[in-house]
Amino acid sequence: MPTRHRAFQRTCLYDGRQLEAKLGDMARQAAGLLTSRRDVMLVGIQRRGVPIAEMLRDRLERHFGFARLPILALQIKRYADDLTLIHPETQLVEDPAHATLDLQGRTILVVDDVVYQGHSMLRAVDYLAQKRPAEIRTVVLVDRDVSRLPVRTDIVGARLDVAPDDIIECNVPPFEAEFRIDLCKPLGAEG
Numbered sequence: 725m726p727t728r729h730r731a732f733q734r735t736c737l738y739d740g741r742q743l744e745a746k747l748g749d750m751a752r753q754a755a756g757l758l759t760s761r762r763d764v765m766l767v768g769i770q771r772r773g774v775p776i777a778e779m780l781r782d783r784l785e786r787h788f789g790f791a792r793l794p795i796l797a798l799q800i801k802r803y804a805d806d807l808t809l810i811h812p813e814t815q816l817v818e819d820p821a822h823a824t825l826d827l828q829g830r831t832i833l834v835v836d837d838v839v840y841q842g843h844s845m846l847r848a849v850d851y852l853a854q855k856r857p858a859e860i861r862t863v864v865l866v867d868r869d870v871s872r873l874p875v876r877t878d879i880v881g882a883r884l885d886v887a888p889d890d891i892i893e894c895n896v897p898p899f900e901a902e903f904r905i906d907l908c909k910p911l912g913a914e915g
Contacts, residue, residue: 732891732908738882740903743865746881747776750863751783753879754833757861761789763830767796769848772837772896776865780835796825798851800844827855833879835863837894842871849875866892866905 738746758764766781768774774797784790834848839862849860863879868886882905884892891908895901 731911733911734893735907735909736904737884737892737907738905743881743903743905746865747779747783748787750865750879750881751780751787754780754784754861754863755788755790757878758831758833759859760831761791763858764790765794765796765827765830765832767798767832767834767848767852769834769836769844770797770799771899772894773798773835775896775898776837777833777835777863780833780863798848800847825855827852827857830857831859831861832857833861833863837864837896838866838868838892839864839871839875839877840868840892842875845871845875845877865894868892 766777768777774795777795781790781793781795784793832852834845834852836845836848839845845862845864849862852860861878862876864877865881867877867880867883869883870888884907886892886907887909889910893906893908895904895906897903
């Protein structure tokens with residue numbers, strides 16, 4: 725059966741320099757939101773949420789006096805990179821080391837690249853809430869403001885209002901060479 729490939733018109737919305745400024749703003753928001761400098765953990769949703777969490781951690785430690793912040797990686801899968809639905813149910817793959825993870829009393833910052841409909845973020849928050857942290861906050865580089873689930877983002881780099889068929893593509897090192905956000909508008913389908 726032939727696979728349909730779509731062509732896109734690609735437009736850079738934010739380049740690396742602009743995103744560095746956004747990350748600085750996000751770190752400032754996080755520092756103001758967090759009531760304690762201790763017992764904070766960042767949780768990156770794989771793939772691109774992990775390096776974004778690392779960049780945020782570096783800024784929190786360097787500019788706001790946070791001690792070395794641990795980062796936990798969560799593997800959650802619903803969509804392929806092109807937003808093709810690959811799992812009807814949002815799947816979280818638990819690392820065996822996380823089974824006994826004690827988060828009681830900790831403040832958790834859950835970090836992802838884009839919040840679209842909210843499935844991945846909701847699954848991550850639900851999983852972490854079962855480990856009884858004191859507080860869970862959500863952080864995204866891009867919020868498309870179309871979440872269909874009861875998910876709110878506490879810290880946002882950019883809010884983008886784009887058409888439902890458009891794709892927001894976050895290019896994040898080490899997965900891509902350049903740190904940038906592109907808008908990809910479909911041009912049509914190829915057979």
